[in-house]
Amino acid sequence: MSGDRSADTAAHAAAHVASGDDAGGPAVRRLAAWDAGRLSDLAADHGTPLYVTDLDRVHENCARLRAAFPDAEVRYAVKAHTGRAVLEAVRDAGLDAECAAAGEVRRALDAGFDGDRLHYTAVNPPARDLDAVVDWWADESDLTVTVGARDTLDRLAERGFDGRVCVRVNPGVGAGHHEKVRTGAAAKFGVPYDRAAAVVDDARDDFDVVGVHAHAGSGIHGEEDLAAHRELVARMGELAREVGDLEYVDVGGGFGVPYREGDPALDLDAVAEATREALGEVDARLAVEPGRYVVADAGVLLTEVNTVKPTPDTTVAGVDAGMTDLLRPAMYDAYHAIRDLDASPDRETGPVTVAGPICETSDMFCDGRELPIPDRGDLLAIGNAGAYGYEMASTYNSRPRPAEVSLAGEVLRERETLAGVTRLERGGDAE
Numbered sequence: 257m258s259g260d261r262s263a264d265t266a267a268h269a270a271a272h273v274a275s276g277d278d279a280g281g282p283a284v285r286r287l288a289a290w291d292a293g294r295l296s297d298l299a300a301d302h303g304t305p306l307y308v309t310d311l312d313r314v315h316e317n318c319a320r321l322r323a324a325f326p327d328a329e330v331r332y333a334v335k336a337h338t339g340r341a342v343l344e345a346v347r348d349a350g351l352d353a354e355c356a357a358a359g360e361v362r363r364a365l366d367a368g369f370d371g372d373r374l375h376y377t378a379v380n381p382p383a384r385d386l387d388a389v390v391d392w393w394a395d396e397s398d399l400t401v402t403v404g405a406r407d408t409l410d411r412l413a414e415r416g417f418d419g420r421v422c423v424r425v426n427p428g429v430g431a432g433h434h435e436k437v438r439t440g441a442a443a444k445f446g447v448p449y450d451r452a453a454a455v456v457d458d459a460r461d462d463f464d465v466v467g468v469h470a471h472a473g474s475g476i477h478g479e480e481d482l483a484a485h486r487e488l489v490a491r492m493g494e495l496a497r498e499v500g501d502l503e504y505v506d507v508g509g510g511f512g513v514p515y516r517e518g519d520p521a522l523d524l525d526a527v528a529e530a531t532r533e534a535l536g537e538v539d540a541r542l543a544v545e546p547g548r549y550v551v552a553d554a555g556v557l558l559t560e561v562n563t564v565k566p567t568p569d570t571t572v573a574g575v576d577a578g579m580t581d582l583l584r585p586a587m588y589d590a591y592h593a594i595r596d597l598d599a600s601p602d603r604e605t606g607p608v609t610v611a612g613p614i615c616e617t618s619d620m621f622c623d624g625r626e627l628p629i630p631d632r633g634d635l636l637a638i639g640n641a642g643a644y645g646y647e648m649a650s651t652y653n654s655r656p657r658p659a660e661v662s663l664a665g666e667v668l669r670e671r672e673t674l675a676g677v678t679r680l681e682r683g684g685d686a687e
């Protein structure tokens with residue numbers, strides 16, 4: 257959590273606490289805009305920690321993407337939130353599904369995506385995943401497999417697959433909110449740019465090569481990231497012109513959302529325009545595959561304060577959610593806005609450290625952030641938890657994963673039980 261104690265951060269937090277509105281226009285949903293009474297009712301009905309997902313917001317975000325990219329294919333990166341209700345909302349909104357693993361393909365199929373709306377991006381795919389997807393391809397022959405290595409092409413051919421393939425390219429340019437999520441220049445992803453045309457050429461012998469793809473990284477926000485995005489797109493445009501005869505050029509996802517209260521929203525229309533301009537003339541459709549943008553601000557994580565401990569530097573608010581429920585702060589030092597739903601405007605503020613129950617120092621949602629000093633029993637809402645929140649949850653410390661409900665009160669995922677956590681081990685229920 258280095259840097260979380262900065263004056264800058266404190267100012268952001270104070271502004272959030274003071275403003276209480278949806279500053280930034282319709283494209284930004286601030287944590288303050290959520291109805292505190294509604295969230296408190298849901299926590300009372302379903303317990304904490306609790307994910308709350310606003311499915312209408314998912315629809316709105318999809319609509320905004322479709323409006324910004326009217327002539328492009330917009331594919332939702334399922335990994336950001338795989339819940340059935342979210343997938344159905346995305347399907348209804350007309351987006352395709354981009355899946356990172358066979359399990360995600362299965363979920364998308366179960367949510368009603370037809371093969372022609374399914375894109376499986378196979379990164380070093382385990383044999384089990386390839387077997388499963390090739391199996392499903394027998395019925396869904398329009399699905400597309402995106403491959404980033406010749407070996408993956410060979411392994412598909414060995415399984416009798418001769419369908420639609422997209423070649424993933426390593427564009428040599430990365431972007432994103434943290435080095436751990438900048439994929440564009442990481443050797444693991446995609447065939448090196450200067451070999452891409454040759455790989456496309458070879459692949460055409462055995463497959464229907466329908467596209468080329470590259471992804472810079474996640475959380476593109478700010479000029480430097482946008483410049484990297486434009487560079488990636490320009491390179492992909494060049495490649496598409498070189499290899500010709502493609503259905504689409506997929507320039508990845510990564511569109512960021514503001515996490516700090518004062519952060520500006522991404523100007524999606526401007527990004528779309530810059531993308532088209534950088535791509536140049538190509539005889540193929542543009543495709544994008546956003547995940548975070550669709551779901552981040554559609555979700556909050558509710559957690560109850562169970563321990564308040566004054567220390568010389570900060571008040572430690574112990575809460576019942578931890579890094580097992582929302583990993584991003586521990587993994588990326590990610591900033592998530594925090595709102596005390598029970599604190600009246602005249603509550604004293606000061607440096608507050610919101611910490612979970614896990615035996616790891618990194619199990620903190622903020623450290624020394626200027627917030628209302630919580631009381632035991634207060635309900636805190638953690639913002640922008642809809643993307644890579646529940647998805648990255650674990651059962652470390654034998655903690656059952658939290659429940660998820662829609663804002664309307666429908667249970668979307670039951671709270672896991674301890675029996676659920678232990679069921680696969682010797683002596684567990686599954687035996």
Ligand SMILES: Cc1ncc(COP(=O)(O)O)c(C=O)c1O
Nearest residue numbers: 333474475509510511546547548
């Ligand atoms: C290949 C690919 N496409 C799309 C995405 C979606 O990224 P984001 O959620 O930042 O839009 C990712 C994740 O970074 C990805 O790896």
Ligand SMILES: N[C@@H](CCCC[NH3+])C(=O)O
Nearest residue numbers: 437439474475584643644
């Ligand atoms: N999990 C990351 C995003 C990575 C997306 C996958 N390539 C995050 O929470 O920011």
